[in-house]
Amino acid sequence: MKMRDVARRAGVSPATVSRVLNGVPTVGEEHRRRVLRAIEELGYRPNRLASNLRRQKAEMIGVVVSDIENPHFTGMVRAVEDAAYRKGYRVLLCNTDETPQKQRSYLEVLAAERVLGVILSPSDPEDEEIGELLDLGIPVVAFDRTVADPRADAVVVDNVGGVRAATRRLVAAGHERIGFVGGSEGIETGSGRLAGYREAMLEAGLEPRVAHGGFRIEGGWEATRRLLSEGLTALVVGNNLMTIGALRALREMGLRVPRDLALVAVDDPFWAELVEPPLTTLAQPVREMAGCAMRMMLERISGERSEPRREVFEFELRVRGSCGTA
Amino acid sequence: MKMRDVARRAGVSPATVSRVLNGVPTVGEEHRRRVLRAIEELGYRPNRLASNLRRQKAEMIGVVVSDIENPHFTGMVRAVEDAAYRKGYRVLLCNTDETPQKQRSYLEVLAAERVLGVILSPSDPEDEEIGELLDLGIPVVAFDRTVADPRADAVVVDNVGGVRAATRRLVAAGHERIGFVGGSEGIETGSGRLAGYREAMLEAGLEPRVAHGGFRIEGGWEATRRLLSEGLTALVVGNNLMTIGALRALREMGLRVPRDLALVAVDDPFWAELVEPPLTTLAQPVREMAGCAMRMMLERISGERSEPRREVFEFELRVRGSCGTA
DNA sequence: CTGAAAGCGCTTACAG
DNA sequence: CTGAAAGCGCTTACAG
Known part of the structure; x- marks a missing residue:
């Protein structure tokens, strides 16, 4: 069952069938x-594989996330899926597990499939495959973290400013021994958040106390235990997964929040208000950011724009029970 | 840059290049x-669009989930992505938002793209597009819920038995006024879980008390408020999203778990042990189920098997603090 | 073991 | 407004 069959039945040429369909x-x-x-009558369905080849592109957008x-x-x-669906695009979702190798392999697939564009939350911002995509004319929008190639667009959040503000709040509440559970210094969100914490501590004349948890639950648990052995009164945790680890550690150590320890967490997962006490968090405007990334992508796909753009969003500090100053 | 260029440079025919590549x-x-x-030397990359057309298939597996x-x-x-990646397949992920229309539209895309197979957690088990896929020789593995077409494989969990066991446990602990926050009766997981609850109540000579929350956070909140106005001592909640709603409702009403109300929740999300008290849950062996679905899919793709199979997994009751009998 | 040739099913520049 | 024809870049049955 192909276009030719439809054409024959309708008494026209395949070209006309194609025109009607398009x-x-x-x-x-x-x-x-x-x-x-x-x-x-024939129940005909166009073979998209053929039109993909002919047009040299697949009507899909690749979304690559690290976890x-x-x-x-x-x-x-x-x-992103919401926004893409409404525009008639489908999403090819890839999970890189924070490994550069898996990222590269997925980006190769996306290039080989000639997707319309890629929204990438990079595990490896230096990946040269990013350049290959851009060379092929496939737009890349970096999300959450920027990439090395300057031709890519970026939608990020002000990590330094957000964590600085959160830390300042703890300082203002009278805390002096404030710890920070960092992600990885090698990852931009990690180094930015750490920098924000450092700035706030140094401007207040306080000594920074940092341990790294690699953005993972286990790591957050370990880092928290290490930091708490120094005797803190407040803690800032660098992302939602490490916060899970931190909460476990606190429970094991019998510490009560916020009485024994004030807590502020980066990211605002839905369970933040379910725990006791509810968590004070730095929330990223994820939906707005996704909408922005999608708009940038569409501008590129339609060829409206060629100069790279970079959009920075602000965190919102959601004060709940865990910081003790609600 | 195409195969012909490589062939020329290597002094062979394109056919030989293709053979080497494959x-x-x-x-x-x-x-x-x-x-x-x-x-x-040439930095050649095969154009997958062409090989897809020639082979009449895309080396991808479609995964369709409802949320x-x-x-x-x-x-x-x-x-699933893990298992697929290791086998060299990529995953096209589709989100149907529990709407039959979005499900149909995505299944059409997957058919048009001639994916190797579809793992589907159906919003609409009657969707005729499922039959179309099977007609095209594209295997379908139903996950979490079965589908109407008998040719599809299925990987499900014993909803009736799981919830019956959980309810019995509450009965055995002496509870008589036990409520159930159900999902939707129209969805198999909803009706099965409800049936399990009913059975346990009736065999104990107790009166069932049911409200439906549509598997959504808001719905769980409303249903819980409605049920609690009757004065319960125990509650079974039909999935993890409604549990979030239930916990909110309990907090608002000032009820303490498990002293004022014993709680058992279906699904075992990672935050189940973060809340206070940790939740007693019915955990699905999701990884094993995904592995099973993937194996079924691979059997189909390789043509090893043609008769439909149905695999039923058991829930595991994880007793923690919230049911009051830990 | 290797190549020439056909063909996968569309789309589109071109001519009318 | 419409059709004949070329071509997208591979793969593979066939012949040698």
Whole structure:
């Protein structure tokens, strides 16, 4: 069952069938009707593999995230999928597990499939495959973290400013021994958040106390235990997964929040208000960011824009019970 | 840059280049080397769009879930992606938002793209598009819920038995006024869980008290408020999202768990042990189920099997603090 | 073991 | 407004 069969039945050429299917306006009313009827009667479905080859592109957008189980990325994926679906694009979702090798392999697939564009939350910002995509004319929008190639667009959050503000708040509440559970210094969100914490501590004349948890639950647990052995009164945790680890550690050590320890967490997962006490968090405007990334992507796909753009969003400090100053 | 260019440079025919690329064993060592070198020197990358058309299939597996933000499905997606990646397949992820229309539209895309197979957690089990996929020779594995078409495989959990066991446990602990926050009766997991609850109540001579929350946070909140106005001592909640709503409702009403109300929740999201008290849950073996679905899919793709199979997994009751009998 | 040739099913520039 | 024809870049049955 192919276009030729439809054409024969409708008494037109395959070219006309193709035009009808693609909404080309210059088709006679009578022909259009006959084609539509033939399609209906035959139950014809166009073979997209053929049109992909002919057009040298697949009507899909690649979304590459480093951890699909992290609610932060899930929220973003959801928002992007929503926006893409409404525009008639489908989403090819790839999970890189924070490994450069898996990222590269997925980007190669996306290039080979000639997707319309890639929204990438990079595990490896230096990946040369990013340049290959851009060389092929496939736009890349970096999300959450920027990439090395200057031709890519970026949608990020002000990590330094957000964590600085959160730390300042703890300082203002009278805390002096404030710890920071950092992610990885090698990752931009990690170094930025750490820098924000450092700035706030140094400007207040306080000594920074840092341990790294690699953005993972286990790491957050370990880092928290290490930091608490020094005797802190407040803690800032660098992302939602490490916060889970931190909460476990606190429970094991019998510490009560906020009485024994004030807590502020980066990211605002839905469970932040379920725990006792509810967590004070730095929330990223994920939906707005996803919408922005999608708009940038569409501008690129439609060729409206060629100069790279970079959009920076602000965190919102959501004060709840855990910081003790609600 | 195409195969012909590589062939020319290596001094062979395009057919030989294709054979080298596809690992066809009958290529002379010398030719293989020359081809590999030419590929290297030219930085050649095969155009997958062309091979997809020629082979009439895309090396991808479609995964269709009804709610990507539900940790239950996220865990499954992750496990499937893992397994698929290791087998060399990529995953096209689709989110149907529990709407039959979006499901149909995505299944159409997957059919048009001639994916190797579809793992589907159906919003609409009657969707005729499922039959179309099977007609095209594209295997369908139903996950979490079965589908109407008997040719599809299925990987499900014993909803009736799981909830019956959980309810019995509450009965055995002496509870008589036990409520149930159900999902939707129209959805198999909803009706099965409800049936399990009913059975346990009736066999104990107790009166069932049910409200439906549509598997959504808001719905869980409303249903819980409605049920609690009757004065309960125990509650079974039908999935993890409604549990979030239930916990909110309990907090608002000033009820303490498990003193004022014993709680058992279906699904075992990672935050179940973060709340106070930790939740007693019915955990699905999501990773095992995903592994099973993937194995079924691979059997189909390789043509090893043609009779439909149905695999039923058991819930595991994880007793923690919230049911009051830990 | 290797190559020439056909063909996968569309789309589109071109001619009328 | 419409059709004949070329071509997207591979793969593979066939012949040698």
